[in-house]
Amino acid sequence: MTDCCCENRDDDTNADDPLAWFARMMPHCVEYATAAKEQGRRIVCIMCEYTPRELIMAAGGVPVCLCGGSAKTIAAAEEYLPANLCPLIKSTYGYHVQGNNPFLEMADLIVAETTCDGKKKMFELLAETRPMVVLELPQCSEDAGALEYWVEQLRKFRTQLENRFDVQITDDALREAIAVMNRERALRRELAELMTADRPPLTGRQLIELKSTISGIPADLEQYEKVLAHLRQKCPPDNETPPVRVLMTGVPMAHGSERVLEIIEDNGGLVVCMENCTGVKPILDDGDPETDNPIRALAEKYYRLPCSVMTRNDRRLDTLRSLAGQYRPQCIVELVWQACLTYDVESYRVRRLAEQELGIAYLRIETDYSPSDSARIATRVEALFETVRAEGGTPT
Numbered sequence: 001m002t003d004c005c006c007e008n009r010d011d012d013t014n015a016d017d018p019l020a021w022f023a024r025m026m027p028h029c030v031e032y033a034t035a036a037k038e039q040g041r042r043i044v045c046i047m048c049e050y051t052p053r054e055l056i057m058a059a060g061g062v063p064v065c066l067c068g069g070s071a072k073t074i075a076a077a078e079e080y081l082p083a084n085l086c087p088l089i090k091s092t093y094g095y096h097v098q099g100n101n102p103f104l105e106m107a108d109l110i111v112a113e114t115t116c117d118g119k120k121k122m123f124e125l126l127a128e129t130r131p132m133v134v135l136e137l138p139q140c141s142e143d144a145g146a147l148e149y150w151v152e153q154l155r156k157f158r159t160q161l162e163n164r165f166d167v168q169i170t171d172d173a174l175r176e177a178i179a180v181m182n183r184e185r186a187l188r189r190e191l192a193e194l195m196t197a198d199r200p201p202l203t204g205r206q207l208i209e210l211k212s213t214i215s216g217i218p219a220d221l222e223q224y225e226k227v228l229a230h231l232r233q234k235c236p237p238d239n240e241t242p243p244v245r246v247l248m249t250g251v252p253m254a255h256g257s258e259r260v261l262e263i264i265e266d267n268g269g270l271v272v273c274m275e276n277c278t279g280v281k282p283i284l285d286d287g288d289p290e291t292d293n294p295i296r297a298l299a300e301k302y303y304r305l306p307c308s309v310m311t312r313n314d315r316r317l318d319t320l321r322s323l324a325g326q327y328r329p330q331c332i333v334e335l336v337w338q339a340c341l342t343y344d345v346e347s348y349r350v351r352r353l354a355e356q357e358l359g360i361a362y363l364r365i366e367t368d369y370s371p372s373d374s375a376r377i378a379t380r381v382e383a384l385f386e387t388v389r390a391e392g393g394t395p396t
Helices: 020-023 025-038 053-058 072-077 088-097 117-126 143-164 171-196 204-209 220-234 259-266 294-303 313-327 341-358 369-388
Strands: 043-046 062-065 109-112 132-135 246-250 269-276 330-336 361-367
Touching: 020 117, 020 204, 020 220, 025 043, 025 062, 025 220, 025 294, 053 062, 053 143, 053 171, 053 294, 053 330, 072 088, 088 117, 109 117, 109 143, 117 132, 132 143, 143 294, 171 204, 171 220, 171 294, 171 313, 204 259, 204 269, 204 341, 246 259, 246 341, 246 369, 259 269, 259 330, 259 361, 259 369, 269 313, 313 341, 330 341, 330 369, 341 361, 361 369
Parallel strands: 043 062, 043 109, 109 132, 246 269, 246 330, 330 361
Antiparallel strands: none
16 A cells, blocks of 8 residues: 555544644645635645745645655655655655655646755656646845846746636735735744743644645634644643753755654654744745735745755854744754755754854754664764753753
């Protein structure tokens, strides 16, 4: 039996608990996408936070994150892709090979973003049988000409959506979509900020569940409000031995690939902040819903994302400094997927920031989706935490 990206992981969750909604996030998203498809709406799959979901929403489409987080689909992908490639790329392509991702199978369009080389070449294979457009992301983060080029790319994307789906994307529709996404980001920021407390009311593992693979679902926004109200009234645990506060950075953790996060929290840590693309990085900034030029507003908002594909990526270090001040971690753990060269090279600068500037411990973990090295990772994490406690590490 092949693995489906939408299997439940918490079937016994208390239905009265507001967290239960997000424990069934994938089934909810499949139901939503299926109903939308039956109503004539277009399903548009994306694989990167640089793609403005607002453009898809303004075209009447449903933006769905396609990133694969299952180890079970990787073997099928390795018949076509190198074994030493990033597991996120292989997992995503494995779903394509096996045909068992319902979002991909109902997709009217895939947006291919030119970020890392592995994704770009995988997209070429995917495009042989799947409808696709390419967003060409310039990679010089502080170059004014690069930003102007990105503005033109988003204008081109707008036209491609209009032509493919026979719709008109009005500025008013874009402003409305910006407002919806701003609300979603604001709610997720409020959830993330609960972790700034001395005794947060939830774990990092619970927090990463509180997001959807589809953006802008009205029911999700209502559930975010309920979860916030519930957590603000919850009495946090009073642990005799407080967990070590951890700031995680590095690669995104797609749904199903949270193994390292779980190891950290199973061995005495508490991930109070995740800087990565499945954490706070994409929700730190909003678009301007009152702008006269929504395309430019979207270009400026999304081009500010501090991804390792950018050069120079000083903005990522600035973000880490700011988050360290806000969340007061006692150490930084950087996760690097196998063959993710951009994050791997940047890890030197992140280590230097942690140890020399912030004065906190740093651990780099390179792995893939296989659990074969879980015991080794747990040993390294335990040693990190012993060092932090022995040195009397206090939050920055």
